[in-house]
Amino acid sequence: MDFAFDARTNELRESLLEFMDNYVYPAEPVFEEQLEQLPNRWAWDSAPVLQELRAEARRRGLWNLFLPGEHGAGLTNLQYAPLAEITGRSIHLAPPALNCAAPDTGNMEVLSLFGTEAQRKEWLEPLLEGEIRSSFAMTEPDVASSDATNISTRIERDGDEYVINGRKWWITGAMNPNARIFIVMGKTDPSADRHRQQSMVLVPRDTPGVEVKRAMHVLGYDDHEHGGHAELTFTDVRVPVSNLIGQEGDGFAIAQARLGPGRIHHCMRAIGAAERALELMCARADERVAFGKPLADQGVIREWIAEARVRIEQLRLLVLKTAWLMDTVGNKGAHTEIQAIKIATPATVEWILDKAIQVHGGGGLSQDFPLAYAYAHNRTLRFADGPDEVHKNSLGRAELRRQRRAREERGG
Structure with missing residues (x-):
């Protein structure tokens, strides 16, 4: 290889x-x-x-x-x-x-x-061109949005327009006034097959009936560095039918297509955060003296550092393999690996950040180092693009099917 x-x-x-x-x-x-x-x-x-x-x-x-x-x-x-x-x-x-x-x-x-x-x-x-920003409005407060088919926002056709009514939250970037366009996911046909009920429409920020209600906080951070995470309401919002993305009923499939590359991006950025945390941990361990010797001479600290290096290398290889598979066999062929990196990366990086914070003592919790903010940001990845439990359930079910097929082919 x-x-x-x-x-x-x-x-x-x-x-x-x-x-x-x-x-x-x-x-x-x-x-x-x-x-x-x-x-x-x-x-x-x-x-x-x-x-x-x-x-x-x-x-x-x-x-x-x-x-x-x-x-x-x-x-x-x-x-x-x-x-x-x-x-x-x-x-x-x-x-x-x-x-x-x-x-x-x-x-x-x-x-x-x-x-x-x-x-x-x-x-x-x-x-x-980087002239404007945008937001993706899918998650809702009143339903379990980990199952995207639960989305309750309605997108109803009225002549040459769609009328949108619903409530969204955790809409990243939407507090930024330069987020000029929202891609809104809602139901156009609640009676269709559960994966064909949803559609996506483009809704300009200044459309009457669009209201940015408030900013959501993430473990105490308002994330203004990213334009925040907003709660939005859509009340009789009207947009032209030409603002539909794809066809009616394509929303779920488009959302899945959107998430595949995004998971690669999130996971690799998280690995970068882990690498920086490990660098800071090593520097702090060399600088800090406790009970008469540097932290770097403490066995438990060395164990954390060694374990962090091993875990980073494992993650990187898995994510790069997933990226290679996506390029060679497509997102569907790499589905197992995409789920695996989504499960493994945030939890592993969370462990590394936690140990880096511990080595820094009180400083690790403060604004003087990037660790606390990185921890809060990384913790959201265990929800973003689907929570851990959904991916583990799906991956476990698929593995059981694969193993059953293998036994049948062997005549077992």
Whole structure:
């Protein structure tokens, strides 16, 4: 097996690593300071230092790296994965600097794959240019949204318009006034097959009846660095029928197509956060003296460090294998591995971040290190794109079927 990156990946990695060292890491404290000085703290993308980073990223060709095909950089999942890992080391700054931040990435993928020419012209192009932001409105407070077929928001046709009524929450980025467009998932035909009831429509932010109710907090953080997570209501919201993405009933399938690459991106960024946490843990262990000797000489600390290195290497290999399978056999063929990385990565990275926080003592809980925020962000990944339990149940069921078939083929 060949584990080497190809020439283009290596070239982009070298450029990105230099960009991180010389521009992104030095900009982190500046970005935090500028966010607090903005007239609207949710409008994170208007921070001057971020605009400077974006200009430099574009100059280096580090722009829209996540998107394959003609609309993006043309990278495969396997080529992009190690780049996503690097950006995960500065989760609130590096991805948006490269125009590779969720939820815009998934929304651009949806528009690229399923949007009409008119929809791409109006919404995809400004998103690709980094001129506007977007949100994906699927999760709801009144139903268990881990089962997407539960979605209760109604999208009803009335002549040449759709009328939308419903309530959404945890809508990432929606507090940002520059999130100009929402992709809203709701039911167009509740009587259809349970996977054909849902559709997606484009709803401009300024459409009458759209109300941003409040910001949701994540373990005490409001995530204004990402435009927050909003609760929204849609009351008799009317949009043209031409705002439908795909066909009526395609919503569930489009959502599944959106989530596959997103899971690769989330997992590799999480690995990047784990790598940075391990670096900080080692530095702290060397610097700090307790009970007469450095923390680095304490056996339990060395055990955590060794275990962290092993777990990171295991995760990276599994995620890269998944990316390779997605490129070679498609998302459906890589379904087992996609579920496996979604189960394994957030929980493993959570363990590493916890140990890094422990080594830092009280400092690990504070704003003086990026660990507490990284922990809160990573903890959300055990819900985002489906909770652990859903993936474990599905993967276990599939494994039982596979093993039964194998026994039958052996005549057992």
